[in-house]
Amino acid sequence: MSDQVVSPRPGAQVQLEMAEQPEVLARIVGRRTELHELVRSRLPSRLRGISLIARGSSDNVAVHARYLLELATGLPVSLIAPSIITRYHHTPDSRDHLVVALSQSGKTPEIVDVARRLADGGGMVVAVTNDDDSPLAAAATVTLAVGTGRELAVPATKTVTGQLALVTLLAEAVGSSIAEYTGGESAWAALPDAAAQTLADERLLAEAVAVLQPRGTAIHLARGLTYCAALEGALKSKETSRRVHEGFSSADFLHGPLTVASDEVAVVAYGARGPVLADVAETARAAAELGSPVIGVGAPEVWNGVPGAIGLAVPQTLGEALAVIPLVIRGQQLAIATTLALGLDPDRPAGLNKVTATH
Amino acid sequence: MSDQVVSPRPGAQVQLEMAEQPEVLARIVGRRTELHELVRSRLPSRLRGISLIARGSSDNVAVHARYLLELATGLPVSLIAPSIITRYHHTPDSRDHLVVALSQSGKTPEIVDVARRLADGGGMVVAVTNDDDSPLAAAATVTLAVGTGRELAVPATKTVTGQLALVTLLAEAVGSSIAEYTGGESAWAALPDAAAQTLADERLLAEAVAVLQPRGTAIHLARGLTYCAALEGALKSKETSRRVHEGFSSADFLHGPLTVASDEVAVVAYGARGPVLADVAETARAAAELGSPVIGVGAPEVWNGVPGAIGLAVPQTLGEALAVIPLVIRGQQLAIATTLALGLDPDRPAGLNKVTATH
Structure with a gap:
């Protein structure tokens, strides 16, 4: 790919990006209240269901989001199988649903396609992505952006831990308190340092x-x-x-x-x-x-x-x-x-x- | 285990059980209409959601059930993470929900536990199991039993393909026609022979x-x-x-x-x-x-x-x-x-x- 940095030594790029994680997390911790309010301002007044859509390492973040959103809301959370929509052409009813679409690049065609269809059907789509200037962000109601510089190494690192922090604060915004599981304010404050250590x-x-x-x-x-x-x-x-x-x-x-x-x-x-x-x-x-x-x-x-x-x-x-x-x-x-x-x-x-x- | 047959030669038991599959499938095909009616007679009049619970090879059957139930009903289907209920002690609202609990033995404690709690909460629990005289069957509203003799080899074979046939007819009973995907009556009739061939x-x-x-x-x-x-x-x-x-x-x-x-x-x-x-x-x-x-x-x-x-x-x-x-x-x-x-x-x-x- 033309924009991929040629590393001076093997692994230099991914190690550089891994080292940025405390800073990326600190920025997200700093925006936490603001992002809570952003999400709450657009939530359906009567939330009927929650679905997640992702591939690759974003799919692992979705697994974390699934546990936290179930604990926060008591609603069953479904991990969408994209092929149901893109290959079998069945689109589930998404009215009064929260749809969380996760993609670091915001460019995976099937994720963007599914997010668009569920948004068109009335779902509140939250994009959890690195790039808030992406097709996925454009299709979403609310974008939670990791907001770090471009990730150039092929293995995603800082964008994954950034997404993990974002889905955790998303669950806080959507349901009842999950402080019992996160450790609450003191744990959020300690997060960047725990990553650095x-x-x-x-x-x-x-x-x-x-x-x-x-x-x-x-x-x-x-x-x-x-x-x-x-x-x-x-x-x-x-x-x-x-x-x-x-x-x-x-x-x-x-x-x-x-x-x-x-x-x-x-x-x-x-x-x-x-x-x-x-x-x-x-x-x-x-x-x-x-x-x-x-x-x-x-x-x-x-x-x-x-x-x-x-x-x-x-x-x-x-x-x-x-x-x-x-x-x-x-x-x-x-x-x-x-x-x-x-x-x-x-x-x-x-x-x-x-x-x-x-x- | 005391009831495990000592094979005369390595693999003899599992091969014997694999060879029973056409017969097991033929028996299920023969009961298809009866089982459709059994399921329909107990379905909630307004089905609000569907959840599946399983471990091991039953979990793979649950993945198949998930696609078919989504295609048949248009409802998102959730694969339950048992730990949410058994370890984090959150039990989701199961009123007007279909809960499909899959376990070949019908004895896995966490599956039985989760099925009981969701049944107590008002869910219609369908057990998909080999043994209709099991704790899981006792907790269920309806039992779809593979109904083959005891499976003695540790790797499950005939019970897995039997469960696959059962969840397919379950999806037929619960929603709109899925003949487009199964191949309809002629495919059901051909199933035992396709397995034998x-x-x-x-x-x-x-x-x-x-x-x-x-x-x-x-x-x-x-x-x-x-x-x-x-x-x-x-x-x-x-x-x-x-x-x-x-x-x-x-x-x-x-x-x-x-x-x-x-x-x-x-x-x-x-x-x-x-x-x-x-x-x-x-x-x-x-x-x-x-x-x-x-x-x-x-x-x-x-x-x-x-x-x-x-x-x-x-x-x-x-x-x-x-x-x-x-x-x-x-x-x-x-x-x-x-x-x-x-x-x-x-x-x-x-x-x-x-x-x-x-x-």
Whole structure:
């Protein structure tokens, strides 16, 4: 692509963009009240339903949005299968519905197409995007923009954590208080610093890479309000290291896939203090018993009690719903460091473009 | 487990159960009108929403149900994240909602728990299960039972294809005609025979195993009304061959994960004639261009034009929504044959039980 920077060294571009995350998050935290009001001013007076539409890493953000919006509103939230609309030509009734359309570029044709149709049908479309001058933003009722400079590396990093902060404040604006899950005002204030501390702390990263580098595959595990970190960690590793890393809810992993655990398959388990932490830790232990080396990310309870596990801590200043952001940063670090150890350039994965034109 | 049959040879039990599929399907086809009436007699007069709850291979069936119920009703369908209810203790309003709870054993505690709570809240709970004498059936308003003998092999086969037939007739009962997608009466009549023909046809299976056996991982691709086949094919291979096989919507695979395609990663692409066939074929071609060996399953359009692809055909007598059943059977064949080639016993995957007790 003509506007892609040619890195001076492999991974320089993505590392530069990862380092911008504390600043991007601080800007979003600073606009939080303003954005709450913007969303509330356009909400249908009687909200009947909520749908999310996304692809790629935005889809992982949508999974996080889904949990938070359900907890905030009590309404079931549906992740739209775009093909129903774009291929089977059925458009659901969107009157009095909130439709959250997520796309970093704001340019994926099927996301823009679906957002337009649901807006035409009367839905309130909220675009969660980096670029507020995009076709998606033009189709939306309200745009929540990450508002960082252009993201040039193919693997999305700062736009993903920015979107995670935006969907969290969206859930705050739409429903009843979710302070119990975010950690409230003090956690929001601590968020940029928690991201900066996580980025600066590379202790044990080399040890974790020594586990991932020689293995052809890995499983990433989490659940509930941290599930998104497992999905995004697996996706980032796939996109950059070109290995099959798969993300699972720890409960789904127990239902069959657990049998893949062995010395050949590493497990990365993500957890923050909250109602699902014990489930993730228990699943990591079960995988370790079958021989998998375990990398624990987040709260020490994830890896304490897992024999031989490597623990990558994050600051314990955030509620579970915001803690997912430092967990995602750890997944980025693991992906980029492993990719470099493999002698590949994470800025330029084979066969990928920044905007994928699915319809 | 005390009631597990000790196979005379590796895979004997699962192969016996796979062979029962035409008979199981014929029995369901024979009860179709009766089951339509049973469902319709208990439906809320004003259906406000639809939710699905499942884990493991039942979750793949739920993905199929989701597409069909959306196409039949125009309502958004939500796949419930059980942890919202069991761990975060939020129970959504279920009045005038259809809740479809899928569990082969009918015994997974969290599925039974969630079904009970939503039934108590006024939801119409339909259990899609093998065992109509189970805790899940007891909690349900209506039970659609696969009604085959006990499934003893750990990898579920006949209960999965039976559930697929049941959710398809459920969608017929709940909404407007989906004959356009199933192929209508003639396709239902042809279903048992299409399953039998697929099971009997092992041409090129050894060639496909020769692709999968030496590779540590594979990607399974489909989209829309065949998406379930990719998810279930990947799950079955994971559960039996203990390798990381991941299932993708072809559109999601294009959004990043495509970069894993290489000679080391096999691609299994599933397709039936319909609106998404060209998307799947195009994605298989893109993976082949990056070096992946491709196994095409279903309609010849999936592999025609993909250099070097191996094609595993199925009878072309079914609409896309029913064609998923022979596609799933092909995924079972690939998983079992590859597992045997690896010297493992598909009847007894390491670390797994038949009923997984997640909460």
